[in-house]
Amino acid sequence: MNQRKYHRVLTIAGSDSGGGAGIQADLKTIAAHGCYGASVITALTAQNTLGVTGIHAVPVEFVAAQMDAVLCDIGADAVKIGMLFSPELIRTVARGLARHGVGIIVLDPVMVAQSGDKLLQDEAIDALKSELIPMATLITPNLPEASVLLGRDIATQAVAMEALADLAAMGRGSVLVKGGHLESGDSDDILYIGPEKRVVTLPGVRIQTRNNHGTGCTLSSAIASNLAKGEDMETAVRNAKEYISEAIRAGAAYVIGHGHGPVHHFHRFFK
Template identity: 45%
Template structure:
């Protein structure tokens, strides 16, 4: 009976304000009924107003965190978030190749909601060349997808072309989030699956600035659902529904881009019945 409960891993940076990064991942994973472990890659001084400072974790300590988890837990799926710099990205890649932690969801975090850059140019190159080929799913927003591919997005056809290019770079499945598009009424996310099938996920825009941590939250939810045995498509659909509800039923915290309401439940959930 040891290790029979679904366990997941987040590999990312902290957010002292609690709205994004590892705190958002763990809150989401907890609400989705899985046990969350973590590898801390960087520590930030951060709140809803922005990122005030950041410090990467020493390479040796990152290695030791991976080893500690691998020696005791049975991770069924994992995700990456903010990875700081080239050394930290390469350290994470090396450990992901060393240990079998199940399907990998890559959230290529590059810029914080307040505008602070969270990934150096050299690190972006390593994410593209070394981390993406390991990914079962990549979940970039439009600016991140353009940065990774060197392409521009002006319309839906461009979105499809960029998603195909991300697949060529090695990611098996692509969820390209459309929140940064110019449409004021709704946001269109595009999903390109490994087998070539695709779909659009459309949702009305919600008039709020409390969207800090949306990328972390949807990727963490998808990771949790995969660990519970859902297919990639099912996991993405649940993730989309969950993050929509965290925004719709928002909470007011802080003076800037506030966090999501991670306490929400998706209709039909039976978390305790896992």
């Protein structure tokens, strides 16, 4: 009997009790892409479509134990990193990834929830820049996150284009700046592929909906899944953008909760 192998994706992120973002969104996305998802939970949040009412950080020693348990046995073809609450946690995750020689790392530098609730301590930003971003194959900041990382305002696509090289220099060379916060009517993303020194503009039409909770988590997990399956960077990002656009469009018709609902992660399987 021929043995088959899964494409393995490990998500390191916070848990969303409402199911729309974080670990829950990541695992749904990974499964929707035909990959095997494993998880390391960094924080528990009391959260719904209206916002975050509480955050309980997981002890860093237990985060390290989760990483060791998964990577020593199951392994990972790609790792997606989301919510990391403190500098101690960031250092712990960075050391764990280095210890296990993880190759492909997609880092979504989560700082603020869709509701506006802050998810990252101020002192953690420096640790993120010095400890973890240099290890990342790809970082996926939105415009506010890119502004925080560089310490200057990035509010337009033109300014974002100028900032690409500076952002890429912080990591291993590739960065996707998400355009969801652009004031224009479109939602174009900009991908800089560092090893090729090439810029790719990914057009996007803004979809009018309140159901946009967890879009960043979902996109980065989709990219990690595509990279785990062996797709090159541009193809992985293009396919992930197509997936999230379809998920937003399909989820727009649903009503769940009283605030920002989730996207439809399984739109390719059922309506």
